[in-house]
């Protein structure tokens with residue numbers, strides 16, 4: 001006779017889970033339709049049925065250490081087919097949201113990211129920071145919204161009749177670059193700590209056993225290449241995971257274009273930073289990324305292409321979220337926060353450019369301030385935000401391949417190829 005297992009439910013965990021989007025978990029009666037329907041679930045010990053019962057029982061430790069929550073691509077097939085109207089796809093999404101919240105310190109930011117009632121705190125931190133910098137800079141120069149004129153020796157402050165130069169409001173060398181540089185270092189360090197914690201917490205066998213035989217693990221480099229090609233660059237798994245309705249198509253196109261929009265803008269930012277700072281040592285680099293740029297500068301063209309991709313991806317994803325809110329799949333604050341911040345970043349960036357061309361300092365500089373606040377909200381809170389899944393999900397997918405927890409669709413492909 002086996003010993004009885006004592007289950008100690010974490011009631012607060014169930015409540016928290018319901019708050020961040022897993023509010024239908026009580027409806028599940030364990031028919032397993034969802035696990036059968038999921039196109040990505042491994043054949044062995046599949047998800048999401050088991051996660052539904054663990055959630056009902058409040059088994060927090062099992063759920064937060066469950067690698068399977070990261071294998072789900074949230075296509076909603078399981079939720080569509082559930083005979084009880086439970087939403088297992090949303091539950092897994094809510095679990096991932098909870099995971100971001102607890103992977104990195106300070107955990108209070110994770111708490112702020114979980115509900116709209118803390119949005120003012122998320123805005124206040126970067127808003128105060130940039131306002132203080134603006135006040136210090138304005139006091140030093142004796143002018144808060146200046147124009148700039150070129151007098152043959154460089155740009156000089158003028159009260160009117162010159163050009164809007166954003167670098168004059170927040171000089172790059174002394175404000176933007178050090179502040180974003182420190183923020184980037186903080187974000188990278190937080191991701192390093194978060195991923196380390198995430199990987200060590202996974203409750204999976206550390207040896208690879210297939211068909212009862214112990215196998216040698218694949219190299220981690222191969223796993224990374226497979227995930228990058230199979231899941232990230234081509235977004236191929238997204239097509240295997242659903243892609244039947246208009247909403248699925250919007251989601252695919254939205255994510256795909258948003259991803260490449262961010263890649264383009266990341267390249268532009270890197271070129272500007274490297275040529276600006278590298279130009280101080282190797283002078284011929286300096287003009288390449290010098291700002292403001294003319295419209296036909298290749299770096300500027302790439303920046304505009306990135307902005308267009310970003311706006312297109314945002315439109316697709318927003319349409320899908322709005323449609324979801326009208327149907328049975330709702331969207332959590334995490335989803336709307338991310339979409340909202342990216343919208344503000346993209347639109348304020350666009351208006352900054354237009355207002356600079358129009359040379360309207362009274363609007364251009366406040367717009368630039370809002371742009372910087374929103375960029376800081378996007379980058380500074382990355383390790384706690386939905387966008388953090390780019391890093392955490394990639395890490396989990398790589399590790400899942402490393403320990404042989406391969407999604408069913410990938411297994412089928414391999415069998416087919418052989």
Ligand code: SF4
Nearest residue numbers: 028029031032034082
């Ligand atoms: S979530 Fe729905 S489909 Fe899945 S086991 Fe529960 S009742 Fe069945």
Ligand code: SF4
Nearest residue numbers: 038072075076078089
């Ligand atoms: S991948 Fe799709 S079907 Fe599978 S659990 Fe996630 S939402 Fe459900």
